[in-house]
Amino acid sequence: MMRKVSFRSFQALFSAVAxxxxxxxxxxxxxxxxxxxxxxxxxxxxxVPFAENGNMPAGDKVSSIVQADLAMSGxxxxxxxxxxxxxxxxxxxxxxxxWRLLGQRYVLVGELTRNGDRVEARYExxxxxxxxxxxGETAAAPASNMRSLAHHISDKVYEAITGVEGAxxxxxxxVTLDRAGGNARYRLQVSDIDGKRARIRLESKExxxxxxxxxxxxxxxxxxxxxxxxxxxxxxxxSGKRKKVADFPGLNSAPAWSADGQSLLMTLSxxxxxxxxxxxxQSRKVTKLTNHWAIDTEATWDSSGEGVYFTSDRSGxxxxxxxxxxxxxxxxxxxxxxxxxxxxxxxxxxxxxxxHQRDRAFTIARTNLKxxxxxxxxxxxxxxxPSVSPNGRMLIYATKQSGESVLTVISADxxxxxxxxxxxxxxxxxxWGPIVR
Amino acid sequence: xxxxxxxxVLALLFSAGLFAGCSTxxxxxxxxxxxxxxxxxxxxxxxxxxxxxxxxxxxxxSMTESERMEAQQQAEQEALRDITTFYFxxxxxxxxxxxxxxxxxxxxxxxxxxxxxxxxxGHGDERGSKEYNLALGERRANAVQRFLIVNGAxxxxxxxxxxxxxxxxxxxxxESAWAQNRRVELVFQ
Numbered sequence: 099m100m101r102k103v104s105f106r107s108f109q110a111l112f113s114a115v116a117x118x119x120x121x122x123x124x125x126x127x128x129x130x131x132x133x134x135x136x137x138x139x140x141x142x143x144x145x146v147p148f149a150e151n152g153n154m155p156a157g158d159k160v161s162s163i164v165q166a167d168l169a170m171s172g173x174x175x176x177x178x179x180x181x182x183x184x185x186x187x188x189x190x191x192x193x194x195x196x197w198r199l200l201g202q203r204y205v206l207v208g209e210l211t212r213n214g215d216r217v218e219a220r221y222e223x224x225x226x227x228x229x230x231x232x233x234g235e236t237a238a239a240p241a242s243n244m245r246s247l248a249h250h251i252s253d254k255v256y257e258a259i260t261g262v263e264g265a266x267x268x269x270x271x272x273v274t275l276d277r278a279g280g281n282a283r284y285r286l287q288v289s290d291i292d293g294k295r296a297r298i299r300l301e302s303k304e305x306x307x308x309x310x311x312x313x314x315x316x317x318x319x320x321x322x323x324x325x326x327x328x329x330x331x332x333x334x335x336x337s338g339k340r341k342k343v344a345d346f347p348g349l350n351s352a353p354a355w356s357a358d359g360q361s362l363l364m365t366l367s368x369x370x371x372x373x374x375x376x377x378x379x380q381s382r383k384v385t386k387l388t389n390h391w392a393i394d395t396e397a398t399w400d401s402s403g404e405g406v407y408f409t410s411d412r413s414g415x416x417x418x419x420x421x422x423x424x425x426x427x428x429x430x431x432x433x434x435x436x437x438x439x440x441x442x443x444x445x446x447x448x449x450x451x452x453x454h455q456r457d458r459a460f461t462i463a464r465t466n467l468k469x470x471x472x473x474x475x476x477x478x479x480x481x482x483x484p485s486v487s488p489n490g491r492m493l494i495y496a497t498k499q500s501g502e503s504v505l506t507v508i509s510a511d512x513x514x515x516x517x518x519x520x521x522x523x524x525x526x527x528x529x530w531g532p533i534v535r
Numbered sequence: 536x537x538x539x540x541x542x543x544v545l546a547l548l549f550s551a552g553l554f555a556g557c558s559t560x561x562x563x564x565x566x567x568x569x570x571x572x573x574x575x576x577x578x579x580x581x582x583x584x585x586x587x588x589x590x591x592x593x594x595x596x597s598m599t600e601s602e603r604m605e606a607q608q609q610a611e612q613e614a615l616r617d618i619t620t621f622y623f624x625x626x627x628x629x630x631x632x633x634x635x636x637x638x639x640x641x642x643x644x645x646x647x648x649x650x651x652x653x654x655x656x657g658h659g660d661e662r663g664s665k666e667y668n669l670a671l672g673e674r675r676a677n678a679v680q681r682f683l684i685v686n687g688a689x690x691x692x693x694x695x696x697x698x699x700x701x702x703x704x705x706x707x708x709x710e711s712a713w714a715q716n717r718r719v720e721l722v723f724q
Binding site for chain 2: 371437
């Protein structure tokens with residue numbers, strides 16, 4: 099509540115001097131979450147409500163958040179606690195036969211203990227068929243940070259079962275557009291991947307787009323029109339400090355970080371048309387990587403950090419191209435339709451995801467880089483801005499639902515999972531943050 | 536950029552071919568096919584601009600034929616320049632044939648008024664990817680800029696900016712909304 103109040107007074111102060119934009123750190127109405135479908139192959143798991151020792155902070159229960167995390171991945175089908183025959187919190191109380199009868203493959207039990215201003219969680223995960231404990235851990239967090247504790251437990255459970263690192267503790271960046279009262283308000287926000295704990299990082303009357311996470315998760319690069327044209331900024335999330343890094347004549351857009359966080363790929367048109375450049379963030383020196391009369395844009399590094407994917411319309415319409423190293427002769431990747439754009443490779447190097455036109459619909463598709471097989475993943479029709487989770491298992495993109503822009507998260511093979519509409523207005527341009535260690 | 540009331544009157548009269556009524560020479564009246572009376576103005580629906588005996592602003596009784604031609608052309612050009620938005624097909628930056636005369640009029644105006652500045656704002660529809668649309672909007676603005684330069688405007692009078700799909704003219708996801716959003720707007724400053 100304190101935060102909300104201070105945000106309002108901050109806003110009032112600045113609107114009085116009619117600034118074009120605001121850097122803010124206030125709380126914001128959260129995205130809603132709407133779980134649409136789970137995959138048929140989803141794994142049955144029981145997240146038993148955790149026992150509690152001492153006063154627990156108000157708000158969602160840790161075990162409820164874990165259950166929701168696993169459900170929204172689309173890979174798990176958690177059992178409703180009402181259907182459980184018992185509510186054990188330690189191994190001695192787990193009757194495997196009961197859980198087998200309920201068709202469960204895994205059971206998570208645990209207890210929370212209040213310890214001053216911190217809460218400690220002790221939890222255990224059991225394989226029902228093998229009657230074995232496959233995970234046991236204690237973890238603690240400030241009482242004000244129960245959501246982080248819950249997402250941490252979700253990550254551990256996910257990894258213990260699938261063998262893949264969980265991404266429930268990662269963040270999303272996105273842009274909301276509020277047109278209430280006839281005044282456009284663009285807000286760059288960062289939230290948990292379930293849309294909770296959203297915070298505004300920048301507010302502007304002019305468009306903000308293409309947020310891109312630094313590899314350490316501490317900075318966002320983005321394009322802001324606050325000066326009347328597209329300019330690239332780098333914004334430190336911790337301090338709120340930001341720097342204008344590219345303000346050349348023409349376009350300054352599509353920033354993408356290198357794995358070492360020392361440089362940005364970007365699209366500049368200072369020499370006449372849109373070309374891809376690499377900027378060293380220390381020296382601000384730019385190196386031109388493409389040279390073609392066509393549009394070259396939307397560059398991103400491949401998983402090895404050596405090659406670059408980008409969009410070019412040099413063949414007549416936009417298609418995905420790949421340079422094995424910066425400046426190398428580009429090779430065309432997509433052939434399946436006349437419009438393929440905005441490549442996003444996953445961390446494994448197995449797939450590249452992109453916007454794909456199929457008949458009259460704009461969908462998200464992926465190409466398997468090992469066998470060139472293309473799969474269309476979505477069917478909503480006006481889909482754009484795909485961004486892959488750092489563990490490669492989920493994908494977020496922007497789409498339309500009844501005329502409003504929403505974000506949708508799906509499993510990377512296309513099984514629908516959940517959507518994140520804004521409580522009001524549009525939400526677009528999602529960027530999935532890295533796993534922070 | 537706003538036309539004065541006087542020029543508007545002039546423009547309407549000229550475009551209706553009625554300026555001949557103001558001429559002093561009978562020859563021209565005959566060629567024009569009209570009598571010296573002012574009545575045809577009303578018949579042509581020009582009554583709103585024909586305010587009475589005192590024809591302020593159209594007292595060009597001593598105009599020569601070439602001056603009249605020039606004035607007529609100028610009026611036509613001004614009427615054309617009321618159009619400041621130019622539309623494009625999906626994923627193209629080709630200037631449509633019907634836009635050419637209007638853009639030529641703008642180019643001449645810029646050429647005759649070297650102090651005039653104009654901002655060319657390029658836009659795309661919502662379909663496809665945002666960053667590609669940003670580049671496409673720029674290419675559309677550049678296409679218009681090149682056309683204006685070829686027709687007499689100078690580069691220094693113009694700046695271009697692309698908003699991509701960020702500032703639609705019309706909300707909605709219909710063919711008609713998309714068609715109205717793929718555009719370049721000339722904003723005179």
